[in-house]
Structure formats: structure tokens, C-alpha cells
Amino acid sequence: MSLSEQSSTLTSRLSALAQRLGLVGRVPRQILERASTLHLPFKALPELRDSIWWNAGAPLQRLVDLPRGALSGPVQEDKANAHAMLIKVVEQEGRQLASFDLRLVDGVSGDCANEPAYASFEDYAAAARCRNVRIISYKDFVKTISQALPRFLAGDPIKLYQASWTGSRTYWQGEQRSEAFACAVAYARRRGLEVTLPAQVTRYQLSPTGLSMIQQHYHVLAMPVSTWSDPAFMGLLLDNGLPYARLSLLRAPGAPEFLLLPKDNPDAMALGEGLRLAGAPDVVRYLTEQTVGREG
Secondary structure, X not given: OOHHHHHHHHXXXXXXXXXXXXXXXXXXXXXXXXXXXXXXXXXXXXXXXXXXXXXXXXXXXXXXXXXXXXXXXXXXXXXXXXXXXXOOOEEEEEEEEEEEEHHHOOEEOOOOOOOOOOOOHXXXXXXXXXXXXXXXXXXXXXXXXXXXXXXXXXXXXXXXXXXXXXXXXXXXXXXXXXXXXXXXXXXXXXXXXXXXXXXXXXEEEEOHHHHHHHHHHEEEEEEOHHHHHOHHHHHHHHHOOOOOEEEOOOOOOOOOEEEEEEOOOHHHHHHHHHHHXXXXXXXXXXXXXXXXXXXX
């Protein structure tokens, strides 16, 4: 097949797609065609990994109380509409437990910058950072865990996190002395030492209804940082005055931003479909697929 024949076939397929999506105008079809040929450095979103670090994962819990100012874009109404959808993606609930076995805690909220994604407290306790933590006796255990939980002997409640996207893991909310806490819990497991405290558990859950709603009303795409300096993309976005909102949620350097394009606008719908054809990851589909089977 010649190059011209390939181009004609692609154009026909894009036209058929545009008709199927109800993009009957000339401008939406042109936007779809141009967006589908963009060469942007799209990368697949990483698979969710088991890790003791709460702060190393995708901070989806931020969506619960997402400030309106977290979204960027030129039109306030467009940002407000996107915000109203985003805050429904994750649900939060709190529970008070009279007794919780600390041996079931397998994650911490401390600083994890430049730290490996340890799979367990036992692995972390064997690492260089924990080398100075020595627990030989029960007295050592109490001394060590009291460094992380100063009111341990008084029986004050421990504060914990759980999230549907981290599977069955339970994370301690404390930000300080994570090495002391992890080593103490690993010791309790090894010795079969039952250690219980009252607990305040905050659980975050991806909402099937919220995910379905945002998927119905928006393209949510993971865009490389360089996108915003790409003249071809910015021309499509700005020259046509498309409604959109941007969200920087992921912490890692160079992490993609989320672009939200409302599907009720034919031109924005066309841009979203074209970007997907060009390789832009669908964030909502990613979240849905990655969390299947991870429920604790």
C-alpha cells in the first residue's frame, strides 16, 4: 500500500470514528485528525507497587479535599466543573476501633525520598537506615516503639491509613521515627508478641460511581510536561478556545499532568479522542484496571 493510500485509509477511519462519536462538524473532525498525529512523549502510567511507603504511591487521597486552586486553566467555570467531578472519585470514611494489633500495620507515612520501595518492615529493618535500631528484649521493644509513639504505655489510640488502591496494607500516620516503628513491629511479629492499641482508621476508597461519572463526562488524560510547550498541541488547544482544566497530582519529578476535557463540547471531545489515538494514557481506565483485585 502506497503512502497516499495509507493516508487515505487513515483519514477514512478517522472520519468514521468522528461520525460514530457524533462529531459531525468540520472543525471537530479536523481536530480529531490533527490530534491523532501528534508526536508527544507519552508514557504508560506505572503499575501500582506494594510498598511500605504511603507517600510513595499516587496521592489519590488528595482528591477528597482537593482545593479549587489545585486546578489550572483559563476559564474559572471549566475548572469548577472539572473540580466537581474529581472530588467524587475518592470517598473517605473514618472508624474507631477499640483494639488493633500493631503487627497488622505494614506501612508508614514518613519521608521516603530516595528510599527503595521496601515490600515489608522486615526488609526495611535489615536496611542501612535501621542499622542503629537494636531490639533484643521486651524492654528494648518498649523503648523503641515509644520513640515513635510517645504515649504507647498510656494506651493512646494510634492513627492509621488504608486505601483501596494499596490493597490490604495498613499505614501508620506518624511522620517521625518511621525506622523505630517499623523495627518494633517487625520484632513483635518475629517474637509472636501481641501488641494492641485503640485505633483511629481513615480509609480511602475509589468510588465506582465517581469513576463512572467522570468517565462519562470527561476525557482524563496523562500528558507529559513537555506538552505545554509543544506548539502543535497548544495550537489545537488554544486556537480553538477549547474548555479544559489541568491537574498536577503526582509527586515524582517529571510526572505527567492530568488534562481534563469535557465530552459535552464537540471540539474538546475530538481533541480527547485524538490524543488517545496518539497514545495518551486514559487515567480513569488506568485507575479502574490497576485497583481490580487489590481490595483488602
